Amino acid sequence: MKPAEGSTVIGRSVTIRGELTGNEDLFMDGDIEGTITLPGSRLTIGPNARVLADIRGLDIIVFGSVTGNIHAAGRLELRQSASVAGDIFAGRLSIEESATIKGRVEPKAAEASSVRDTRAVPEGKVQETLVLEPKA
Numbered sequence: 242m243k244p245a246e247g248s249t250v251i252g253r254s255v256t257i258r259g260e261l262t263g264n265e266d267l268f269m270d271g272d273i274e275g276t277i278t279l280p281g282s283r284l285t286i287g288p289n290a291r292v293l294a295d296i297r298g299l300d301i302i303v304f305g306s307v308t309g310n311i312h313a314a315g316r317l318e319l320r321q322s323a324s325v326a327g328d329i330f331a332g333r334l335s336i337e338e339s340a341t342i343k344g345r346v347e348p349k350a351a352e353a354s355s356v357r358d359t360r361a362v363p364e365g366k367v368q369e370t371l372v373l374e375p376k377a
Contacts, residue, residue: 244268244285253289280314288322312349
């Protein structure tokens with residue numbers, strides 16, 4: 242699998258312990274323990290990656306193994322080889338056949354993907370709608 246053009250690449254022989262932050266797209270195929278924060282960028286967890294971290298990003302694509310919570314402000318894609326042990330919070334979620342999840346999945350209100358119902362909602366209650374999109 243090839244990283245997207247223009248992405249920073251962290252190869253499979255690299256191990257990181259600590260906090261990883263940035264403002265550009267990242268392809269991670271190594272090991273990381275700690276936290277990953279890419280608030281306005283795409284993160285791709287490669288097929289050889291082993292991640293023990295809480296992840297925050299705009300769009301996140303997982304091919305490898307993640308142990309920790311994932312917060313995707315935009316879209317989260319779990320590809321066929323993905324394995325996630327942790328809670329998922331995402332505006333949009335795509336799960337391929339054979340991907341595994343052990344944890345909770347909660348829809349997260351995202352401006353672009355949130356669908357609002359015009360019916361009245363009792364005061365003090367929050368209404369959320371999860372939008373599932375078919376994979377082309």
